[in-house]
Amino acid sequence: MPTTEGECGFTIEPLGETLLILHFGERIDIALNARVHEAVATLHAAALPGVVDLVPAYATLGLVYEPMIWSQGDGPPWRNLAGAVRAVFASPPGHALPAAAMIQIPVRYGGEDGPDLAAVAAHCGLAEAEVIARHTAAGYTVAMLGFAPGFPYLLGLDPALHTPRRANPRTQVPRGSVAIGGAQTGVYPCALPGGWQLIGRTPLTLFDSARQPPCLCAPGDRVSFRAIGDEEFAELLRGSA
Template sequence: MKPLTNLHGEIAPLGDSALIIKFGTDINEQTHRITSALTKQIESDRFPGLIECVPAFTSVTVFYDPLEVFQHSSKGVSPFEKVKEIIKNTLYRLTIEEEIDRWTVEIPVCYGGEFGPDLEEVAQINNLTTEEVINIHTAGEYLVYMLGFAPGFPYLGGMSEKIAAPRRSSPRTSIPAGSVGIAGMQTGVYPLSTPGGWQLIGHTPLELFRPCEEPPSLLRAGDMVKFVRVTEVEYDKLKEGNF
């Protein structure tokens, strides 16, 4: 681990009970390491009034109880200024791991047909065969940058531009949980049945969101994902196994 010297994040208020720390606009692994390290440090050194930290692609949002923060502040110092000073001090002494031992989660996927109704369209968009799309998709290793949109929904980085595809012009009103999709340069898995406009290329029997377990999300920011192709027969057997 090494100190992140001269690390400057743009700190701005977000309403009266939160602030956001921004680290530019470039989505990359280095920025992800910074947001992850900052989130971990803030949660480790919890200050009075801290509610939670929410990391995103290039930022961290800190939610706090303004009344509790005010009670622990010097006279004349607003809750925002108090939390801002805490964050600035945390950034000053922040460290980051040069090498990270990441947890890799394999996600079995049955591609095409009723499991992936948009697979052929993705192939046509990229002048590829469906087999080539599947091979490229399963060859990648994907970093979970953050969770959002729906509980447990992973935003994955690292997809090949060879299979990039725009969102559907007409979103579906309901997409089954477990659907694997592509939108632009991203791929992801729907943990719950929700509306959505991603191009669906496959489906997994794996449950990504398990509300009765702790933690409820199978994936966490910083994990790696590997998609593994399975046949329909294998899919059915895995489904019966009730992951």
Template structure:
């Protein structure tokens, strides 16, 4: 049974459309589809999260009886009723990853914790289909849902002060990719040579909420070649 939606007033210029309160790939798919629909509203910024969509707006754009929040809520309800939540169109990207070794220092620990052979961790990780649930923590950091349950792994008890850019890591039931060198406590199992965030690019973040992701295992030589190609 689908969770009912509800609107919550967050600030004079912010309204939250909440679909539930759990991290769930099917619930997040509803969020992404609704966000795609609500982006058609004029002068409204839509920011999807795990189970909600934040609507940012200028109250002066939504005059009328009951105030701007009720006016925007009515417009959002009408938009969703007209088109339905549907299915959001998704951009798909295959991300090359060099697993283990210097690029994945926690792979052996993940394998031991999960009772798996070390070779099984990359195989299971790269076999899954992922969806970008949201961006957060740092610009361009994607929270990916779809991790094989056999790879679930708690965060490190001793977070690192510096996790290299491109590090692919597991935190609980999710996978993420560090867009820059950052502090972090997720379990690092590999690294991609792709650049996840470039402020000078027309679209700074490589990924967006709702995108679909697959990982492809590569060797260290291929990593170095691709890293050189993407360094500019």
């Protein structure tokens, strides 16, 4: 069961023998997600031994750790690590939050690349051009990566564009498809099944295992979209091949 941490502002829960979960809340919220990313920076600065990865999500933070490093003491390894985490946040190390990377994603909207653009426009009571204008005008934050390697869940979608997922998911969504699902937008990094509303497609490669880092976007990055035409799409697609 999670343990309440009081002033730390989160609860701690062990998950298996190598993962500790910090729970900051239970909702999808930009301010709450920002707390998760601030916690990532704090724990990076603390450099606790045996913590091999930090995995941020909407309202939780996973600590992947080596249990043998934390096996000394009276309690189980997870409880010893939890105590060290509490101590870090009781007296945080001095550190500066890293500057968020700014990533612009070019998108060819509508047509075969955005087969659900008309449905989104109808649901929202807007013209298709207005949907595109609002989607490109907003600034987004990468809340987390999930579902598939490199898939960015983006917060910041204009409330006027909130659209439910499709009643019948597609068995395959093309790589680079830009989509809306509820209050979020995102980009499919490869051909995958999916139920989000497809409004366009980017020629950029969001995930490449041979690239360092392999993911174009990272949690905490800032993202914007830019509408492009056929000629630029083809040129960028050749460059990313």
